[in-house]
Amino acid sequence: MDNKSGTFWLEVEKKWQDAWGKENIFQAKEDPKKKKCYVLEMYPYPSASFLHVGHVRNYVIGDVFARFKRMSGFSVLYPMGYDSFGLPAETAAKKEGIHPRIYTEDSMKKIMGYQKALGNSYDWSRTLASHEPDYYKWNQFFFIKMLEKGLAYRKKAPVNWCETCQSVLANEEAEGGKCWRCQNEVVKRDMEQWFLKITDYADRLLADLDKIQWPERIKTMQRNWIGRKEWIDIDYKIDGAKESITVSTTRPDTNFGATFVVMAPEHPLLSKEKNLVPADRRKAVDDYIKLAQKKTDEERIAEGMKKTGVFTGLYCVNQLTKKKMPIWVTDFVLLNVGTGAVVGVPGHDIRDFEFAKEFGLPVIRVVVGKDGDKSEITKKEQVQEEEGTMINSGFLDGMNIHDATKKVMDYLEEKGWGRRTIRYKIRDWMISRQRYWGTPIPVVYCDKCGVVAAPEKELPVLLPEKVNFKVTGNPLATSEEFVNTKCPKCKGKAKRETDTMGGFVDSSWYFLRYCDNKNKTKPFDEKKVNYWVPVDQYIGGAEHAVMHLIYARFFVKVLKDFGYIKFDEPFQKLFNQGIVYKDGAKMSKSKGNVVFQTDISAKYGIDTARLFLMFVSSPDKQMEWSDEGIEGSSRIINRFFRVAEKIKSVKSDKKTISKLNMAIKEAGNNVDTFDYPKSIIAISDFLNYLDSLEVVPKDSFETLLKIVSPFCPHMAEEIWHELGNKSFVSIAEWPKFDEKLIDVQFEKIDSVIYSLRSDIIRVKQLAKLEKVTKVKLFVAPEWKWKALGIVQSVCKERPDFGAAMKALMADAEMKKRGGDVPTFLKTAMNRLSETSGLAKFDEVAVLNSAKPALEKEFGVVEIIKAEDSKEVKAKNAFPGKPALLIE
RNA sequence: GCAGGGGUUCCCGAGCGGUCAAAGGGGCAGGACUUAAGAUCCUGUGGCUUAGUGCCUUCGAGAGUUCGAAUCUCUUCCCCUGCACCA
Numbered sequence: 001m002d003n004k005s006g007t008f009w010l011e012v013e014k015k016w017q018d019a020w021g022k023e024n025i026f027q028a029k030e031d032p033k034k035k036k037c038y039v040l041e042m043y044p045y046p047s048a049s050f051l052h053v054g055h056v057r058n059y060v061i062g063d064v065f066a067r068f069k070r071m072s073g074f075s076v077l078y079p080m081g082y083d084s085f086g087l088p089a090e091t092a093a094k095k096e097g098i099h100p101r102i103y104t105e106d107s108m109k110k111i112m113g114y115q116k117a118l119g120n121s122y123d124w125s126r127t128l129a130s131h132e133p134d135y136y137k138w139n140q141f142f143f144i145k146m147l148e149k150g151l152a153y154r155k156k157a158p159v160n161w162c163e164t165c166q167s168v169l170a171n172e173e174a175e176g177g178k179c180w181r182c183q184n185e186v187v188k189r190d191m192e193q194w195f196l197k198i199t200d201y202a203d204r205l206l207a208d209l210d211k212i213q214w215p216e217r218i219k220t221m222q223r224n225w226i227g228r229k230e231w232i233d234i235d236y237k238i239d240g241a242k243e244s245i246t247v248s249t250t251r252p253d254t255n256f257g258a259t260f261v262v263m264a265p266e267h268p269l270l271s272k273e274k275n276l277v278p279a280d281r282r283k284a285v286d287d288y289i290k291l292a293q294k295k296t297d298e299e300r301i302a303e304g305m306k307k308t309g310v311f312t313g314l315y316c317v318n319q320l321t322k323k324k325m326p327i328w329v330t331d332f333v334l335l336n337v338g339t340g341a342v343v344g345v346p347g348h349d350i351r352d353f354e355f356a357k358e359f360g361l362p363v364i365r366v367v368v369g370k371d372g373d374k375s376e377i378t379k380k381e382q383v384q385e386e387e388g389t390m391i392n393s394g395f396l397d398g399m400n401i402h403d404a405t406k407k408v409m410d411y412l413e414e415k416g417w418g419r420r421t422i423r424y425k426i427r428d429w430m431i432s433r434q435r436y437w438g439t440p441i442p443v444v445y446c447d448k449c450g451v452v453a454a455p456e457k458e459l460p461v462l463l464p465e466k467v468n469f470k471v472t473g474n475p476l477a478t479s480e481e482f483v484n485t486k487c488p489k490c491k492g493k494a495k496r497e498t499d500t501m502g503g504f505v506d507s508s509w510y511f512l513r514y515c516d517n518k519n520k521t522k523p524f525d526e527k528k529v530n531y532w533v534p535v536d537q538y539i540g541g542a543e544h545a546v547m548h549l550i551y552a553r554f555f556v557k558v559l560k561d562f563g564y565i566k567f568d569e570p571f572q573k574l575f576n577q578g579i580v581y582k583d584g585a586k587m588s589k590s591k592g593n594v595v596f597q598t599d600i601s602a603k604y605g606i607d608t609a610r611l612f613l614m615f616v617s618s619p620d621k622q623m624e625w626s627d628e629g630i631e632g633s634s635r636i637i638n639r640f641f642r643v644a645e646k647i648k649s650v651k652s653d654k655k656t657i658s659k660l661n662m663a664i665k666e667a668g669n670n671v672d673t674f675d676y677p678k679s680i681i682a683i684s685d686f687l688n689y690l691d692s693l694e695v696v697p698k699d700s701f702e703t704l705l706k707i708v709s710p711f712c713p714h715m716a717e718e719i720w721h722e723l724g725n726k727s728f729v730s731i732a733e734w735p736k737f738d739e740k741l742i743d744v745q746f747e748k749i750d751s752v753i754y755s756l757r758s759d760i761i762r763v764k765q766l767a768k769l770e771k772v773t774k775v776k777l778f779v780a781p782e783w784k785w786k787a788l789g790i791v792q793s794v795c796k797e798r799p800d801f802g803a804a805m806k807a808l809m810a811d812a813e814m815k816k817r818g819g820d821v822p823t824f825l826k827t828a829m830n831r832l833s834e835t836s837g838l839a840k841f842d843e844v845a846v847l848n849s850a851k852p853a854l855e856k857e858f859g860v861v862e863i864i865k866a867e868d869s870k871e872v873k874a875k876n877a878f879p880g881k882p883a884l885l886i887e
Numbered sequence: 888g889c890a891g892g893g894g895u896u897c898c899c900g901a902g903c904g905g906u907c908a909a910a911g912g913g914g915c916a917g918g919a920c921u922u923a924a925g926a927u928c929c930u931g932u933g934g935c936u937u938a939g940u941g942c943c944u945u946c947g948a949g950a951g952u953u954c955g956a957a958u959c960u961c962u963u964c965c966c967c968u969g970c971a972c973c974a
Contacts, residue, residue, distance in 0.1 A: 217891045217969075224890075224970055231974090249974060262974095300972095332972065342974050350888095351972045425973070545969080616912070617900060622967095624899065632912045638927080677901075681911055691928095 009605025009714070016717045017119055025731050026070070026121040028077040030531045037074035038532045039066040040511055040571075042540030042548070046082045046129075048107040051114045051597040052587050053625055054580035056606075057613040061577050061674070062539045063120040064614060067710035068671045070121065071734040077532050079514040080115060080122040082108050084131040086503050090437040093469040100437045101465070104131055114597060118606060119713050121730065128517045130506035135513065136439040137460035138523035139505050142555075144442060144453045145562060151197045154451065159430060161189040166434065166473055194441055194499065195428040198554045202226050202424045204568070205553055214574040221545040227425025232409050233339055234418040236261060236316035238269075238327070241276055245269060245316055245327060248338030248421070252412065253404035254345040256393035257366035258318050260325050262309065262355065263341040264333040265292035270312070281313035285329060292331040300331045307332060307355040318343075319417050320394065320408075330355060338423065346377075353383045366393045367401060429551060431501050436467055436475040438500030446487035446494040455488050461496070474498055507548050508555035511535055511570060523564070530566050538571035541579075549574070575674060578622035580613075587625075595625055607712035608634045614676040614711055636684050637715055640708070643691050644701065644719050652697040657741050659689050660700050664737040667707040676711075683708050698723065703735045 020026060030036075041062040044055075051059075066078035089100035089107075108129060115122070128135055146152040164184045198205075206226045209219045232252050235244040247261055263269065269276055270285060277285050288310045292300065309330030318325050325343075332351055333342050346356035346363045356363055363377050367388035374391070377383060390396040395411075396404040412418035432441065442454035442461045454461050468478040477483060477498040487494035509523070515532045516524040549571075556570040582593040600609040612633035617623040652660065666682030686704055690696045702723065709716035709729045720729040 215891090220890055221969060227973075229973080247974090251974070333974080337973055345974090349972090349974065351974075354972090423973095542968085612912095621900090626899075626913070629899075629913055635927080642927085675901095677911075681901085684911080 006602045006605065009601065009607070012718050013117065013119060013601075013606055013714045016714050017116060019717075020121070020728065020730065021124070023728070024125075025728055026076075026078065026123050027125060028079070028123045028532075029075060030528060031075040034073060034075040036532060037066075037069040037076050037537070038511075038535045039069065039076060039078045039537050040514075040535045040539065041080070042538070042544065043081045043083050043507065043510055044111065045086055045088070046084050046104060046107040046111045047088070048110045051111070051118075052580075053595045053597065053600065053609065053613065054587050056118060056597050056600075056609055057580055057619070057623075058539070058541075058577050059115065059118055059120055060610045060613055061575070061619045061676075062537075063118070063122075064610075064676060064710045065537060065539070065671060065674075067121050067713065067730065068668070068734065071706070071710070071730075071732060072668075073733065077126075077514065078120075078122055079126040079128075079517075080120075080124070081126075081128040081510060081514065081517075082111070082130065083503060083507055083510075084108060084129040085136075085438045085500075085506055087435065087437070090435055090469070090475070093437075093475075097469070099465070101131065104129075104437075117597070117601065118610070121713075126514050126517050128510060128513055130439075130503070130510065131437070133460045133462055134520070135510075136506070138509075138513070139439040139501055140442040140454070140459050140461060141456065141523060142509070142559070143501070143505075144456065144459075146196060146558065147443070147453050149562075151200065151558060152194060153197065154192055154194050156190055156192050157195075157430070159189055159191050159193055160186040161191075162186050191432075193430050193432040194497075194501075195430050196554070198429040198551075199424060199426060201554050201557050202228065202426050204557055205426075205550065208553070208557075208569055212569050212572060212574070214571075215542075215576055218542065218545045218549065218574060218576065222550055225426060225546045225550065227423075229423055229425075230409075231338060231421045231423050232412060232418045233421050234343065234412060236318070236325070236343075238276065239315040239317070239324075241314075243269060243274070243276060245314075245341055246339045247341045247343045248423075249343060251345075251348075251401075251405060252408045252418070253390065253393075253396065253401045254348045254366050255318065255343060255408060256320050256390075256396065257345045257347045257364040258321070258325060258343045259323075259346060259356065259362045259364060260344040261316060261327045261341060262330045262333050262344050262352075263312075263327065264335040265289040265329055265331055266335040267329070267340045270329060276312075276314060278313040281311065284310045285312055288329055288331075295331060300334070307351070307358045309355065309359065311359075319415070326361070328355075328359070346383075348383060350380065350383050353377070353380060364392060366391060429504075429554070431505055432499040433502045434474040434498075435500055436463070436469070438503065439505065440476070440482075441497045441499050441501055443497045444485055444487055444494040445497065446490060446492060448492055449487055449489045449494075452487055452489050452494070458488070463500075476500065504548055504551045508552045509559070511552075512559075512565070526564060526566075529564075533565070534567050534569055535571045537573050537575060539575045539577060542576040575620065577619050578617070580623050580625050582625040595627075600630065604630060604634050605637070605714070607715045608637050611636060611680065611712055615680045617677065619674050619676060636687065637712065639687055639691060640712075640715060640719060643687060643696055644722065646690075646693070646696040647698050647701055647723065648695045649698045650695055652700045656689075656693070656697060656700050659686055660703055661737040661739075661741045662686070664703065664707055664735050665739075668734060668737075671710070679707075680711060683711075705729055706732045706735055 039062055041059060062078070066076050070076040070078075084104045089104045092098050092103045093100045112127075116124075130136060130139075143152055162184060206223060206228055209222060229250050231248050231250050233246050233248045234252065234255075235246050237244045245261060245263065249255075265288065268274065270289065288308075291308075307330065309328045312327045312329055314327040315324050316327060317323070328344075332355070333340065342352075344352040344355060344361070345366075346352040346361060347365045348367055353363065355361070365374070365377050368374055368391055388401055390399050390401065390404045393404070396408060399407065409418070409420055413420060440461045440463055442459065444452050444454065446452055463476070464479040464482040466479065467475045467482075469475045471478055483496050483498060485494055485496050486492065512524050512529050512533060515528040516522075519525060552570050556565065557568050559565050560568045580587060582595060587594045597606070597609070600606070608630060612630045613623075615633060616626075616629055663682045663686035667679040670676065670678040670682075683704065690701060690704070702720070702725070705716045705720050706729055709720075709732070713730050716729050
């Protein structure tokens with residue numbers, strides 16, 4: 001048969017997509033009788049350009065999962081929507097004069113069209129877009145609730161400012177001092193900003209990571225981001241003054257090696273008001289402070305930077321050593337880390353070492369590392385920061401650094417010199433953005449009443465349509481009618497907040513809105529949300545590991561505390577798909593290595609693309625696109641049509657049934673773990689088998705169509721209907737397999753091993769229960785080692801056997817016999833019976849020809865022989881299963 | 888440096904104690920079909936050998952555990968991905 005052409009597919013795809021839509025077969029319903037399954041892909045930013053194969057892959061990963069779950073009897077919610085607020089629309093408005101709303105809605109229409117062409121089983125009736133007032137109204141609603149509870153607040157803070165984007169960025173968006181969007185340098189600026197108190201939830205965000213099944217990598221990233229650490233704040237009394245200086249550290253174990261104290265230039269103790277710095281040092285200190293203030297944090301702590309600082313003229317005493325330590329000021333110490341003062345341990349901290357070298361301060365070794373070097377520390381390479389044993393540290397000597405840390409913390413607390421403190425790295429979530437295209441923050445500033453929230457019934461505070469996009473800065477501030485308003489409290493004149501919320505607010509709860517997307521009076525109906533959420537399977541890119549995924553978790557916890565929902569984690573399971581590469585690089589327009597959805601579907605049809613993308617590598621791995629590779633998938637699809645022509649209404653024979661059950665088992669069992677390639681291999685193996693038959697039984701082929709339908713829904717639907725079926729295969733019941741019908745004799749070696757493994761397990765269990773009184777083991781010579789393995793497994797479970805076996809194995813004579821395997825096994829087994837005194841293994845026999853003996857014993861043994869040795873590859877024929885008889 | 892994940896036969900990629908010279912796909916070679924291409928289908932694809940078969944070498948490198956290792960342990964080299972003068 002000829003290949004199906006692109007036009008053929010275009011027609012077929014449209015036909016079934018329309019039919020599915022018309023019958024609403026993918027509509028999600030809350031069905032109390034069924035188990036629910038919420039499958040969710042991270043909602044995309046609506047870009048107007050075509051989907052490339054990387055996008056296709058992402059969407060299809062979810063669709064296969066959703067389709068499989070639906071067929072398996074779950075009530076499935078599988079929605080799609082759009083993260084439609086954001087900078088690109090605003091940039092377009094500035095550049096091309098198109099209104100962001102028009103631009104966005106146009107893009108949405110396009111991307112929706114491309115997505116629909118994939119044939120994904122989304123419930124389109126539940127779609128949403130974050131720029132719609134019906135949606136962002138609830139952002140404002142939640143914001144006001146948080147404001148009432150003190151979870152939202154405004155403060156002046158040094159923030160990350162991106163010149164290019166003319167906006168503030170969250171910490172998460174400015175990692176490494178670069179803007180996550182434009183990659184430009186981020187500068188620090190003091191501005192009034194709105195924050196959400198995510199730090200209040202740091203503990204729960206950390207602890208609850210244990211409740212969810214996420215990739216370890218993502219969890220680790222979140223743990224690092226939250227950065228919970230146990231610190232100890234130690235007070236050192238300043239000589240000749242009432243005040244103490246409080247330093248903070250997570251590593252007090254090395255404090256016997258402390259030789260100085262350093263503090264941040266902004267430290268309050270240095271202020272003129274405190275008047276602690278001796279007069280002769282005052283000028284030097286002030287000059288230094290001025291110098292330091294000109295630098296950004298990044299400059300101050302940049303690697304390889306020469307250490308600078310001045311002596312303050314002050315001293316304090318290290319209680320542990322009773323030694324006097326000079327107090328210095330330096331800019332590598334940051335005020336907002338710990339207490340803004342650090343005890344200098346130059347022997348075991350690179351920064352301290354560099355500082356000590358620079359200013360001739362003493363260096364003491366208190367830790368000996370793996371290398372055993374105990375000499376004086378004079379070189380940077382000798383500075384031991386990790387792992388080691390304490391020396392020169394009084395009562396800590398000989399302990400490893402971790403034990404020493406605990407011990408010294410206890411000691412310091414006991415003496416009243418220090419206090420343990422839990423500190424987190426995570427900072428409050430800054431949500432203000434000086435942009436138009438986002439949710440307006442619903443507050444006004446009144447001269448009399450101060451900050452006043454918009455009353456609930458006035459929500460949403462709508463974005464004004466008419467604004468000037470040509471200005472630098474926030475276009476929203478140009479709308480007089482928006483800015484000038486009345487105070488809801490005193491009805492006097494007031495100004496509206498012109499900052500909008502960052503997009504991560506939108507994406508923190510959109511998955512709740514899908515459950516009830518048309519609700520006009522509430523963000524969602526609690527019952528519906530509690531039915532569907534938590535999301536059972538969330539699918540998306542790993543780039544959201546800390547931002548979106550931590551904010552959404554925070555939001556859900558807050559909403560739970562508010563009593564809206566009953567769960568406290570939004571996403572039970574998380575799956576990160578890999579990126580598709582081509583020519584060694586990510587697909588991007590600028591590199592010109594983009595393969596579009598349409599490039600493939602126009603030639604082979606979208607199902608071929610789906611099959612290829614799911615087949616060629618595991619969805620979590622990155623994959624390299626190859627134009628040649630797709631031919632293989634195309635062949636599989638064509639083979640389906642070819643095999644379908646051989647269909648007759650005949651009964652499937654035993655072998656076919658066995659193979660079919662095998663295929664169902666493999667195809668289904670690998671979906672939950674996203675081992676799609678394995679599923680497809682099982683499917684194509686069975687297809688190839690059917691192809692080898694003269695006549696293909698209809699029932700078996702139809703079952704095959706069911707199991708392939710999640711991957712290639714259009715093809716499956718087309719052939720299904722060609723065969724005269726009236727229903728949709730897309731919502732057919734996933735076939736059940738019967739392990740008993742899978743006859744290992746028909747299967748390949750792999751499966752034999754598999755079944756043998758279950759035998760082993762069974763024997764193990766029985767052995768544990770001490771029910772085994774007799775084990776007869778018949779093996780073909782080919783299986784001798786395997787059989788020995790079984791015996792060993794049993795012995796591990798039964799100490800009485802085990803001892804005997806051990807003795808046996810230690811026997812030199814036996815070792816010698818190792819080469820002669822059948823004899824070895826036979827002797828081993830017999831000896832084992834003797835020495836164990838239990839004689840539990842009897843009639844051990846290694847059969848040179850397995851067949852007759854097995855037949856005699858069990859009656860039913862059939863050994864497949866290559867009917868014609870020329871036709872059947874030797875490796876595919878197998879001589880007989882080892883048999884275990886347990887009495 | 889820390890944390891997470893990897894290195895498999897020409898390529899991609901499975902396997903994770905014994906039927907493993909290692910699934911599947913691609914590529915390549917040969918064959919069938921065709922006037923010919925294309926498509927499709929079969930066969931082969933580490934080396935040496937046989938009528939079936941057997942033997943040797945191979946899963947980054949080295950060592951170990953085991954009767955037996957691509958699979959387990961240790962050491963080592965390399966690659967990717969996050970985090971980072973966080974005290």
